[in-house]
Amino acid sequence: MARFQFSHIETYARTASTLSKSSSVKTCYDILAEASRVYEHSRHVMSPSPPELLDGITTQELAENLNLLLENEATEVVLGGKAKKRAVRKDAHVLLAAVYSYPSQSQMCDLDEIRPFFMDCIEFHREKFGSVQSAVLHTDEQYLHIHVYTVSNNARKLHPGHIAKKLNKSEASSIKSSVAYKNAMRAFQDDFHQSVSHKYGLERIGPMRKRIQSELYQIAKQAKASELAEWFENETIKKKKKLQEKTERLKQFYDEKRFEIESEYEQFKETNDVSLQELQEKTQLAETEYEDLMNQRELIFDILIKNQELISENENYKKRLHEYEEDYGPR
Template identity: 40%
Template sequence: MTLSQFMHVKTYPRKISSLSSKKYGNTVDKIVKEAIRFKGSCNHVKVPQSVRLISGKPLEDLPKRLEKLLKDTGQNIMDTKHGGLKKRAVRFDAHVLLAAVYSYPVKIGKVKHDAMDDFFKDCIEFHQNQFGEIDSAVLHIDESYFHIHVYTIDANAKRLHPGFAAKEYKKIDTTYTGTYRSEMSKLQDLFFEQVSSHHDIARIGPARKRYTRDVYLSIKKMLKSSQLIILSI
């Protein structure tokens, strides 16, 4: 059976905007609790197991590190009332976490761990080169496929996301031909060239007809639980 790459990325805020139509979307706190298997936050997993830190710092402390980062990087603006400068805090609905999932497309019982470890090492390197410093990366071992969640924190995480960056750039340069969809497709191509192709993994889209039923259902469950944007275009 052809192995197919599975990589997703999305950005998250600390709080959902009051103007958003999605009042109950995922936030930094929810994402972290689900990833660390906090009780009541991972109901899609039958028997939650402890996560394994494979890069960066302990994931459970990410929110604290994020708050410090945002406090230190707040924008300096003129204080018209008292004079001088004051810090403008980063909005709570600003997207400040970029989260990616990289899955090893071999059933857990058939995994050759040396090969999987090499694959995830390349995923970590790819993520750091593409999105910047990794705050934390953890391995999940309690679902159908081993996969890692990798996190980067930034005062403006959307600028790190190729799709959102393309939309913003188009506002500045109307001649720019890139779109959200095209840039995400390029990202998938890049991941294939730099990672998947070196591990005999194909770059295949998420169409159901290209997967066996068990692989498709596993992917569907991962998407439902994490509400991640599909990149395989």
């Protein structure tokens, strides 16, 4: 079965441009948060797991240090005869993000065998776009893939499509620049295939979707919707049946456990020859014996105290006798 390469590059700014007409434009921080598997940005992943760092710093560290990295990218300008550094605009595209995927199911892959492919992808990215600030591997989606990030004060100057589009920009028509963009991206895909993919037996171009007339498309779309509705109904019936079966099993289990507990309780009542009254009498007797012991304990304490007093008194008598003998005894 043929396997096809997949690579994609895009650029992002720290904040969305005020000229943007879309309200869903993603920023650098959105992209890096998704790569870091921050919950709010990775809800499309069924069971998110932390990415594996392959190169550079983590995506979280890159997000935290993005402004600091861009300070080194500030351009020098001369104003009033003095050289000053011009900070990079907040809405300038400063992050080039690339995705390189391996066309095999994540659960069926031996990561150690595929790892060289991803390391070659990182080297290809480095040769193509310069430094690599971060590269991370995701194993929690359908296909294994890596995200590679490069920071620049103008990331679009690194993007081959935007470079070609700018060189062919025309006020009269945007068709020429659009064609130039597509051709440049095709060349990028060719380069990636020649440099990396072909060494791992991956095809350059994937299966093309058949183009059909709009009327046929609508018919096909309705048929697909009908097929999907029928599948959904069947699945609902299956799940409902499974739920009923599970409910019956739980009810049966509950009844069996209830009968078992009631039987054990009845057996305990029959075999236990100590009545409640006998237990109460024994408890009362034990309390009485305890009170007697406490009283005896108090008597013993009193005797010990009196004995100590007698010992002290005896010592005083001995002392006085000794003093008397010294004063009035034979000389």
